[in-house]
Amino acid sequence: xxxxxxxxxxxxxxxxxxxxxxxxxxxxxxxxxxxxxxxxxxxxxxxxxxxxxxxxxxxxxxxxxxxxxxxxxxxxxxxxxxxxxxxxxxxxxxxxxxxxxxxxxxxxxxxxxxxxxxxxxxxxxxxxxxxxxxxxxxxxxxxxxxxxxxxxxxxxxxxxxxxxxxxxxxxxxxxxxxxxxxxxxxxxxxxxxxxxxxxxxxxxxxxxxxxxxxxxxxxxxxxxxxxxxxxxxxxxxxxxxxxxxxxxxxxxxxxxxxxxxxxxxxxxxxxxxxxxxxxxxxx
Amino acid sequence: xxxxxxxxxxxxxxxxxxxxxxxxxxxxxxxxxxxxxxxxxxxxxxxxxxxxxxxxxxxxxxxxxxxxxxxxxxxxxxxxxxxxxxxxxxxxxxxxxxxxxxxxxxxxxxxxxxxxxxxxxxxxxxxxxxxxxxxxxxxxxxxxxxxxxxxxxxxxxxxxxxxxxxxxxxxxxxxxxxxxxxxxxxxxxxxxxxxxxxxxxxxxxxxxxxxxxxxxxxxxxxxxxxxxxxxxxxxxxxxxxxxxxxxxxxxxxxxxxxxxxxxxxxxxxxxxxxxxxxxxxxxxxxxxxxxxxxxxxxxxxxxxxxxxxxxxxxxxxxxxxxxxxxxxxxxxxxxxxxxxxxxxxxxxxxxxxxxxxxxxxxxxxx
Numbered sequence: 001x002x003x004x005x006x007x008x009x010x011x012x013x014x015x016x017x018x019x020x021x022x023x024x025x026x027x028x029x030x031x032x033x034x035x036x037x038x039x040x041x042x043x044x045x046x047x048x049x050x051x052x053x054x055x056x057x058x059x060x061x062x063x064x065x066x067x068x069x070x071x072x073x074x075x076x077x078x079x080x081x082x083x084x085x086x087x088x089x090x091x092x093x094x095x096x097x098x099x100x101x102x103x104x105x106x107x108x109x110x111x112x113x114x115x116x117x118x119x120x121x122x123x124x125x126x127x128x129x130x131x132x133x134x135x136x137x138x139x140x141x142x143x144x145x146x147x148x149x150x151x152x153x154x155x156x157x158x159x160x161x162x163x164x165x166x167x168x169x170x171x172x173x174x175x176x177x178x179x180x181x182x183x184x185x186x187x188x189x190x191x192x193x194x195x196x197x198x199x200x201x202x203x204x205x206x207x208x209x210x211x212x213x214x215x216x217x218x219x220x221x222x223x224x225x226x227x228x229x230x231x232x233x234x235x236x237x238x239x240x241x242x243x244x245x246x247x248x249x250x251x252x253x254x255x256x257x258x259x260x261x262x263x264x265x266x267x268x269x270x271x272x273x274x275x276x277x278x279x280x281x282x283x
Numbered sequence: 284x285x286x287x288x289x290x291x292x293x294x295x296x297x298x299x300x301x302x303x304x305x306x307x308x309x310x311x312x313x314x315x316x317x318x319x320x321x322x323x324x325x326x327x328x329x330x331x332x333x334x335x336x337x338x339x340x341x342x343x344x345x346x347x348x349x350x351x352x353x354x355x356x357x358x359x360x361x362x363x364x365x366x367x368x369x370x371x372x373x374x375x376x377x378x379x380x381x382x383x384x385x386x387x388x389x390x391x392x393x394x395x396x397x398x399x400x401x402x403x404x405x406x407x408x409x410x411x412x413x414x415x416x417x418x419x420x421x422x423x424x425x426x427x428x429x430x431x432x433x434x435x436x437x438x439x440x441x442x443x444x445x446x447x448x449x450x451x452x453x454x455x456x457x458x459x460x461x462x463x464x465x466x467x468x469x470x471x472x473x474x475x476x477x478x479x480x481x482x483x484x485x486x487x488x489x490x491x492x493x494x495x496x497x498x499x500x501x502x503x504x505x506x507x508x509x510x511x512x513x514x515x516x517x518x519x520x521x522x523x524x525x526x527x528x529x530x531x532x533x534x535x536x537x538x539x540x541x542x543x544x545x546x547x548x549x550x551x552x553x554x555x556x557x558x559x560x561x562x563x564x565x566x567x568x569x570x571x572x573x574x575x576x577x578x579x580x581x582x583x584x585x586x587x588x589x590x591x592x593x594x595x596x597x598x599x600x601x602x603x604x605x606x607x608x609x610x611x612x613x614x615x616x617x618x619x620x621x622x623x624x625x626x627x628x629x630x631x632x633x634x635x636x637x638x639x640x641x642x643x644x645x646x647x648x649x
Contacts, residue, residue, distance in 0.1 A: 173366060173368070175364045175365075175366045175368035176368050176370060178333075178335050178355075178362075178364070178368070179362065179364055179368035179429075180381070180385070181334075181335065181354075181355040181356060182333050182334070182335070182355045182356070182358075182360060182361065182362045183356070183361070183381055183382030183385055183429070183433070184356040184382050184385040184386040184433075185356060185385045186354075186356065189385055193381075193385070194370065197370070197372045198371075198372070200372075
């Protein structure tokens, strides 16, 4: 009899351990998601509900007044600004960054040191360069322009894109490219038809990170924009006043600002996880 | 005009002189196997022909036109890689069609060409699959299909079978040979496997340290090796090399091994070897040229030695018996039932007509 005991004992212990893990995971998820939940709820509440004591957990009726105000007052344009600037700078830095990365990976451009120098550019804290850059921008007349902001984020994202994409490209078996060359491809065709499909995962992951950097940036946007191309993080700060805070606007604006990233990450989740872990394995 | 001609080809990797002055002419429709130990420069040679490596000195000509500065895509060669180099994100059909699409061939032509190649290789049922869903042998066929679908001037194979297991390798070897017989394409095939070289080649080019050691028909190289290296590289089990002295008494020549055993050379060899009398040489004899003496009179040109077999390795159809001549281990390829156990004392016949004599200094066959 006793010989049988461990056989049904062991699976049962495993089940308990698994359940404990799930419970812990659920509690942690709820804990982390709660502020997000609260923010989203505020965005749909009436002013009375927002300031109600004790707090109400969810609005009695979903209403969009808070958002309507943002669009009516023109505040929502800043989300559009952010979207446009982040998207443009991501596209540009992905295009040139991937080309640069290919050059570094396959033609050993600049030897080993150039690549390290490039990534070192990314390690400069933004605060160290923001004021010199501001003076430069004033001189060129680029302050508060789309061009200036796109250029700025492109400059900051390029090293990151080059560094990441170099790793992904180096992982592509060189035989695949050489086989394509012999089969009749030009270098450009090799890039389009072999390299891009092979690094698709890394391409998406890197693009999302570049986008999020530009999307989240506050310090550059604060210094370099005035009113024409204000981005949404800067706009949100306008709602924190000396006398009062505009909680409804803050929440609605935050929802607007979160949605694009949320959608992008959700859509590309498969690639993101694989892309990040790919980089991790390479070390 | 020869489809391919290499003239004084040199290639360096930094300080390493990988290819050191190769002259080679490949006739139309010939199956040439470039063989040699790893690091002999054979893959480098193939890659310079494909245009994947630059030539440092010398000329490569295809149909009489120098192609040194031509891009790979303009050389009209097709290549099968050791790793197969299949595109994991494309189906078998698209993998085979890849080169044609890159060259903007018409859709209807691509369809016909891919189906034709797939039929030739027996993979028409796999066209919708992805490489990851294929076995090693099937992947190999797709890789070959991608090459033959193009009407290239020259087909390059870079150790295409080395990733397959032994049985599949034998099978694919046969298929590649049959493919060549059917299509009659000019093929340059690189391998380190001497059996592949012997079985596939119309002509073997044996490379060593970036230099052609010898080239010719497989049997020519096997039976009339020019150097010790060639004799030792071809044949399995390898040829036996026995240090000996060449001694002559009244018109006949004898090889005297260091343990004193004497191997009389046939009279036909006397004229050629007379100058080496009294000098140390290396006596080479292949395992299959040593047989069990079964009694009766010994024919001229054979030497009889009594030895003790100390290692018996049966292969089923044959048996490899190892024995010592002085301090030298020697292998004989005997009949499956010639020796029953190690330690057995037997008389062996050495076919001295097939023996080779090597100058130990130059390592050339005399």
